[in-house]
Amino acid sequence: MKLDTIFLKDNSRFSQYLTSWVNDRHIELQEFSMKNEDAEEGIDGLVIFTENQEVDKDILDIRSIFDKNQKPVHKIDINGTLMVGVSNLDLWIERNGCKKVLFLGSDTILENPNLERYLTNLN
Numbered sequence: 001m002k003l004d005t006i007f008l009k010d011n012s013r014f015s016q017y018l019t020s021w022v023n024d025r026h027i028e029l030q031e032f033s034m035k036n037e038d039a040e041e042g043i044d045g046l047v048i049f050t051e052n053q054e055v056d057k058d059i060l061d062i063r064s065i066f067d068k069n070q071k072p073v074h075k076i077d078i079n080g081t082l083m084v085g086v087s088n089l090d091l092w093i094e095r096n097g098c099k100k101v102l103f104l105g106s107d108t109i110l111e112n113p114n115l116e117r118y119l120t121n122l123n
Contacts, residue, residue, distance in 0.1 A: 003098070003100070006102075021119050042100060044071065045092075047089065048074070048076070048105065049104070050109070051077070051078060051079055059104050062104060078109065
């Protein structure tokens, strides 16, 4: 993956789970918080991990901020075709020139074994 920095939402089980994955890939890790109005400042894009396209309301609220500021958003359905999802993410990152990306996902997604399978295949 061609990312310099991955932002993870503070106080989230999903973020805690991804922390070691990010560190293993030697990508800079930053904490994301919605506490200020310019929360998305310095972030190039948003990646949302979903199960069957279902998204929590708080994630939709964050997405609306990115949409309003015309920043690219990419959704990954971990129950979809693995290699298509992986290559689509790589193409999205390259096409949009994203170097600093916020990764979001529901805490319930941690119970799905496809999440680990997907993360294992991301470079």
